[in-house]
Amino acid sequence: DSGVTQTPKHLITATGQRVTLRCSPRSGDLSVYWYQQSLDQGLQFLIQYYNGEERAKGNILERFSAQQFPDLHSELNLSSLELGDSALYFCASSVEGYFLQETQYFGPGTRLLVL
């Protein structure tokens, strides 16, 4: 158990809908990262927040957005969903959020299926 929690575990929705994925980082970690893992693309970095502020952006679509709240939990919002958005979404956390040598701790993921 990494200490990172994600809800829900599974989500099934229809195209065009909007969903929110939630992540609670490990106690004491200030930085949260979101990743998407699909069969054809592998594990891709989406976005990072540090202490409520966006710190780095990866391959995140404009239809997707995220935020980190004062209690440090984070939400990833996915809107106008398409079939291709079906994937595993992982959240990770780290203490400070400096990529170079900091370990990231991953949650168990949310499996999203768009029908």
Added chain:
Amino acid sequence: DAKTTQPNSMESNEEEPVHLPCNHSTISGTDYIHWYRQLPSQGPEYVIHGLTSNVNNRMASLAIAEDRKSSTLILHRATLRDAAVYYCILQKQALNFGKGTSLLVTP
């Protein structure tokens, strides 16, 4: 960005050592080499990381070539629980996982 190259898959017998190679010929001086693994149906898990010197921890050892253009993750005695996809990553801007090496451990 510097990239890594790993074999798609490897196979090992249980209780034998496993050497998982990674090439990163375009590595820069400030790139740390990280290894993560992902067990089936789980999120990635940190294994080990290093910069220049070889590193050991309770999970594995990391051997880094002198020119830093390659590294090897060493599992000293593979167990069935070590069957996973192993990712070698140069942790600079973000964790770019690539496809990794799928390790099969047979009894």
